[in-house]
Structure formats: C-alpha cells, structure tokens
Amino acid sequence: MPNTDTITIAAGHGLAVPLEAGRSLRVVNTHGTQVVDTWAFVATDSTELLSMAHCREVLQRITFEPGDRLITNRYRPILTFTADTSPGRHDTLIAACSREMYLHAGRSGNHRNCADNLVEALKPHGIMVGLIPSPWNLFMLAPVVDGRSIEYQRPRCRPGDYVEMRAEMDCLMVFSACPDDVYPTNGGNGTPVDAHVELLEDLDE
Amino acid sequence: MPNTDTITIAAGHGLAVPLEAGRSLRVVNTHGTQVVDTWAFVATDSTELLSMAHCREVLQRITFEPGDRLITNRYRPILTFTADTSPGRHDTLIAACSREMYLHAGRSGNHRNCADNLVEALKPHGIMVGLIPSPWNLFMLAPVVDGRSIEYQRPRCRPGDYVEMRAEMDCLMVFSACPDDVYPTNGGNGTPVDAHVELLEDLDE
Numbered sequence: 001m002p003n004t005d006t007i008t009i010a011a012g013h014g015l016a017v018p019l020e021a022g023r024s025l026r027v028v029n030t031h032g033t034q035v036v037d038t039w040a041f042v043a044t045d046s047t048e049l050l051s052m053a054h055c056r057e058v059l060q061r062i063t064f065e066p067g068d069r070l071i072t073n074r075y076r077p078i079l080t081f082t083a084d085t086s087p088g089r090h091d092t093l094i095a096a097c098s099r100e101m102y103l104h105a106g107r108s109g110n111h112r113n114c115a116d117n118l119v120e121a122l123k124p125h126g127i128m129v130g131l132i133p134s135p136w137n138l139f140m141l142a143p144v145v146d147g148r149s150i151e152y153q154r155p156r157c158r159p160g161d162y163v164e165m166r167a168e169m170d171c172l173m174v175f176s177a178c179p180d181d182v183y184p185t186n187g188g189n190g191t192p193v194d195a196h197v198e199l200l201e202d203l204d205e
Numbered sequence: 206m207p208n209t210d211t212i213t214i215a216a217g218h219g220l221a222v223p224l225e226a227g228r229s230l231r232v233v234n235t236h237g238t239q240v241v242d243t244w245a246f247v248a249t250d251s252t253e254l255l256s257m258a259h260c261r262e263v264l265q266r267i268t269f270e271p272g273d274r275l276i277t278n279r280y281r282p283i284l285t286f287t288a289d290t291s292p293g294r295h296d297t298l299i300a301a302c303s304r305e306m307y308l309h310a311g312r313s314g315n316h317r318n319c320a321d322n323l324v325e326a327l328k329p330h331g332i333m334v335g336l337i338p339s340p341w342n343l344f345m346l347a348p349v350v351d352g353r354s355i356e357y358q359r360p361r362c363r364p365g366d367y368v369e370m371r372a373e374m375d376c377l378m379v380f381s382a383c384p385d386d387v388y389p390t391n392g393g394n395g396t397p398v399d400a401h402v403e404l405l406e407d408l409d410e
Contacts, residue, residue, distance in 0.1 A: 047335060047336065049336075051300065053298065053299060053300035053339045054300045056298050056299060056300075056355060057298075057299045057300055057306075057355075058309075060354055060355045060356075060357070061353055061354055061355060062267075062298065062349055062353060062355065063353060073300070073303075073305075073336065073337070074303075074305045075305045075306060075308070075309040093258065093261050093262075093267065093298070094258060094261060094262045095256065095258035095259045095261075095262055095278070098278075098279075100278075100279045100280045101262075101280060103280070104263075104280040129335075130252060130334075130335045130336070131252065131254075131278065131335070131336055131338060132278070133336060134258045134339070143352055144267055144349050144352050145352065147348055147349050147350065147352075148266055148267060148268060149265055149266055150261060150262075150265045150266060150267065151265075152265070
C-alpha cells in the first residue's frame with residue numbers, strides 16, 4: 001500500500017485533502033475498526049458543502065450507496081459514491097464528536113475530537129466554520145431499528161475495506177480518524193487507529 | 206383561540222419568538238395540514254442552538270417524544286418536549302426548504318422558503334446564520350421504513366393538534382409555516398396555511 005499517493009490519517013487526527021473535479025480517492029479502513037468522519041467543501045466557496053440533510057432529502061434514504069450522487073446544501077453534485085467493499089450503512093445521522101461530547105460523557109476536556117480536527121484541518125486553507133457541519137461517518141454503524149431507535153454497533157469492516165468517491169467539482173475534503181472511545185462504533189477498545197486515503201490514478205491522463 | 210398570547214405564523218412565513226427559561230409554548234397545527242419548521246437559539250449566544258444531530262445521538266432516536274430533553278450543539282438542555290396531541294414522529298432528518306430546493310424541483314427562484322424565513326426572522330434580532338441549521342420539522346411525517354428509505358407522507362394531524370415545549374434556558378425560537386408545495390408532507394394541495402403559537406401561562410406566577 002505505501003506509495004506516493006497514499007496518505008495516512010493518523011489515529012485520532014484530521015487531514016484536509018484537495019480533490020479536483022473528476023479525480024477519485026479511496027478511504028481505507030486499514031485495521032477494520034476505524035470510523036472516519038468525512039466532509040467535503042466546494043473549493044471556491046466553503047459555505048457550500050456536502051450536506052447530509054440535503055442528500056437524505058433527495059436520495060430519500062438515511063444511508064448512501066455506490067452509484068449515489070451526493071449533493072451540497074445548494075443541491076449541486078459534489079461527490080459520486082463509486083465503490084464500497086465494506087458492509088456499508090455509513091452513518092449520516094450523528095454529530096461529529098466534540099470537546100463538549102467528551103465532557104458530557106465524563107471524559108477530559110482535552111480529549112481529541114473530530115470537531116476540532118475539522119477546524120484544525122481547515123485552518124491552513126483559510127477556512128473558518130461557525131457551526132460544525134454534520135459529517136458523513138464512514139464505516140460507522142448506527143442503524144435505525146424499529147423505524148425509531150438508533151443502535152450503536154461495533155464495526156463489521158474487515159481490515160482493508162474501503163469506500164471510493166469521485167469529486168464532481170473541485171473540493172476540499174476533510175477526514176478525521178475519529179478518536180471516540182465512548183461509543184462502541186469505533187471498536188470499543190479505546191484505541192483509535194490509523195486509516196488511509198489513496199488518491200487514485202486519473203484514467204483519462 | 207384568539208387571545209393576547211396567541212401569535213399567528215402566517216402561511217408560508219416565519220416568525221421569531223423569544224422564550225424565557227421556564228416558560229412554555231404550544232405550536233398549534235390549526236388546520237391539521239401544516240408543517241412548522243422550528244429552531245431554537247440560545248438567547249445570549251446564537252452559535253449555540255437546538256441540534257437535531259446532537260439530540261439524535263443522545264436520545265438514540267430519530268424522533269423526539271414528550272418527556273425528551275432536547276439539547277444544543279454543546280450538549281446543554283435547551284427545550285423539554287412536554288406534550289403532543291398529534292400523531293407525532295415530527296421529522297428530524299430533512300433540510301429546511303430553500304430557494305435552491307425549489308429551483309432544483311423546477312419551481313420559481315422566488316418561491317417562499319423556510320431557509321429565507323429563518324434568515325428574515327433572525328435579522329431584527331441581529332443574528333446572522335452562515336449555514337442553515339437543520340430544523341425540527343414539527344408535524345412532518347417522513348418516516349424511515351425498512352431501516353433505510355425515507356417515505357414522504359401526507360399529514361395525519363387533526364386541526365388543532367399541538368405540541369408543547371418548555372424552555373430550559375432563555376432562547377429565541379423561530380417558526381416557519383413551511384411553504385412547501387413539492388412534497389406531500391405539507392398536505393400536497395399546494396396551499397400552505399396559517400399555524401399558531403400560544404404562549405402558555407407560567408404556573409409559578
């Protein structure tokens with residue numbers, strides 16, 4: 001796997017990855033247990049971004065599937081979800097973990113968290129977010145059972161399972177290898193691990 | 206119903222209502238067919254607000270029920286959902302309608318919409334929002350069926366059905382009598398109607 005196009009998302013940390021329109025990348029769940037919070041901002045205007053609530057509305061589904069065109073808060077396609085070797089059902093319902101979430105759960109206020117990871121990853125790109133947008137929680141299993149309840153489940157990914165997506169416009173993607181050790185969704189052993197992003201060859205070049 | 210504590214949310218329009226900690230209000234679906242998009246901002250800091258994604262996380266449910274304490278994006282209780290005479294299941298999953306939504310649906314760019322209603326209602330209070338926060342869509346039926354698909358359903362409310370909520374901190378509430386004539390959730394006859402807010406007596410006074 002180590003080649004020049006493979007980028008490590010360090011355990012518990014975030015990472016911004018610019019992705020040109022037409023280019024694809026793969027998010028690899030290297031060890032099979034890691035949730036990766038994912039955001040995508042339009043390169044030229046960060047107030048337009050991948051929106052879970054707008055995708056749910058238009059797709060009429062709470063989860064996304066290969067073939068889906070994912071849209072922004074202005075109804076423009078920003079990503080196409082192109083492939084998935086994992087058991088899927090990547091959560092779209094739950095907020096990014098934050099300092100306040102860990103405090104609420106009785107943890108330290110210094111706990112690493114996806115909200116701060118997003119802020120830190122955007123900073124070098126000159127982007128400030130006010131509210132933390134809802135992330136696409138790759139590999140996170142929080143299915144809706146009985147049409148009503150959310151069930152936090154342990155990961156069912158195999159090491160190396162991945163999802164692929166293609167940019168439909170120039171965008172800045174942000175990934176956070178979620179530091180959650182409160183819910184069972186991240187493996188539940190309190191040890192976040194690395195994940196990886198692979199930038200895929202452009203077949204047209 | 207017309208008394209000094211009853212406020213009309215005009216069909217297709219929005220309205221801001223300050224609500225002190227401990228005070229309650231009732232949102233009345235006067236004609237039984239009207240979705241009311243609802244937001245609540247902390248009075249002293251509008252970057253803290255009722256958050257659907259955080260409520261879903263903590264309540265482990267995609268819908269809220271009487272007795273639920275609804276929280277902000279900082280995990281503090283802002284409202285208690287105290288009563289509901291409607292069939293419930295008020296949607297938490299779908300974005301507020303917006304100019305772009307109506308354009309995407311082939312409607313006019315001048316269509317009234319809940320996103321602009323929010324912006325307009327907040328303006329006199331000196332509050333600007335960047336991203337439009339996900340609303341609590343009172344009376345909107347968009348259940349998740351088969352654990353995956355969202356089904357847009359016609360309203361099942363009776364005229365006069367209401368929900369009640371109590372403020373847990375001083376807040377500014379915003380209501381929008383949704384102008385949607387695209388989805389069946391608003392009655393599907395293309396005619397948004399008025400709804401009402403009743404400020405309830407404070408029993409302690």
